[in-house]
Every structure is written in structure tokens, then in C-alpha cells.
Amino acid sequence: MDIDHRHRPQQHTWNNGLCNCGEDVSTCFVTCLLxxxxFGQIAEVVDEGKSSCVGQGIIYGLAMMIQCHWLCSCMYREKLRSKFGLRGDACGDCCIHCCCEPCALCQEHAELKSRGYNPSIGWIGPPNAPPVQMMPPSMNK
Structure with a gap:
């Protein structure tokens, strides 16, 4: 069986390694404790604001109670890879999240930051979108 490689989308490498948690100590600290x-921050940005950080964080927390939280984060790793054309596959995503959950979450958070998003402040639009103009308080009446 000959596979035509011309129709397969190009896969890019991750900008951040799986074990680069030390580059952003605050994200590493938060990820280890909470x-x-x-996860909620990553999910909100990957879903482009269609889901909330709080809602996704609660789902993840509930899944932690029955030790299947890695399945939730595995699905979002696949979404993130698909969104940016990153190398990997579903089996690898599951293995990474099952065996090294904190490192995987830190890598995904760092990947979003390296692409111009800031998961810590939530979804505010694509990185190249013009800033949202806020009305002065006197005009909100």
C-alpha cells in the first residue's frame, strides 16, 4: 500500500520540550498544586472562549476524584496539536498525560504562550487581533 505523503498536512515541532517546566516557575508551581x-486555562484558550476556565477546571477536578483526569487533558492536547499542526498522535498524547500529567500541562501552557496567547488571562481573541476598546466608566450609563 503506497501512501501519498503530499496530501498529509505538515507537522511542526513543539516550541517547548516536555521537561521544560523550569522556564516558567509560576506555571509549574500552580500546575503541581492545582x-x-x-487545565482550565488551556481548555479555554484552545476552545477559543467557547468553554470557561472555571467550568473546565471543575470537570477536571471531578475527573481527578476517579483518577481519569488525564483523559480530559489528553483530549485537549490532541485539540491543541490539531490547531497548530504539531507532531504527535492520540496514543502518544494519552501516554504522556497518563505518565507525566504536570509536565504535559506545563508544556501545553508554554506552547500557547509561545504562540502569542496568555492562558493565565483567558481567551481574549487571537494574538494578532486588535485590542478590545473599553468604554470609559462615564460612558457606561
Whole structure:
């Protein structure tokens, strides 16, 4: 069976390694103590604001109670890879999240930051979008 490689989308490498947690100590610290926060931030940005950080964080926290939280984050790793054309596959995503959940979450958070997003402040639009103009308080009447 001959596979035509011309029709397969180009896969890019990750900008951040799996074990680069030390580059952003605050994200590493939060992820180790409260992984549901980091997961919620990632999910909100990957879903482009269609889901909330709080809602996704609660789902992740509930999944932690029955030790299947890595399945939630595995699905979002696949979405993130698909969104940016990153190398990997579903089996690898599951293995990474099952065996090294904090490192995987830190890598995904760092990947979003390296692409111009800031998961810590939530979804505010694409990085190259013009800033949202806020009305002065006197005009909100």
C-alpha cells in the first residue's frame, strides 16, 4: 500500500520540550498544586472562549476524584496539536498525560504562550487581533 505523503498536512515541532517546566516557575508551581487551574486555562484558550476556565477546571477536578483526569487533558492536547499542526498522535498524547500529567500541562501552557496567547488571562481573541476598546466608566450609563 503506497501512501501519498503530499496530501498529509505538515507537522511542526513543539516550541517547548516536555521537561521544560523550569522556564516558567509560576506555571509549574500552580500546575503541581492545582492542575485543574492550568487545565482550565488551556481548555479555554484552545476552545477559543467557547468553554470557561472555571467550568473546565471543575470537570477536571471531578475527573481527578476517579483518577481519569488525564483523559480530559489528553483530549485537549490532541485539540491543541490539531490547531497548530504539531507532531504527535492520540496514543502518544494519552501516554504522556497518563505518565507525566504536570509536565504535559506545563508544556501545553508554554506552547500557547509561545504562540502569542496568555492562558493565565483567558481567551481574549487571537494574538494578532486588535485590542478590545473599553468604554470609559462615564460612558457606561
Amino acid at each position: 492542575p485543574c487551574v492550568t
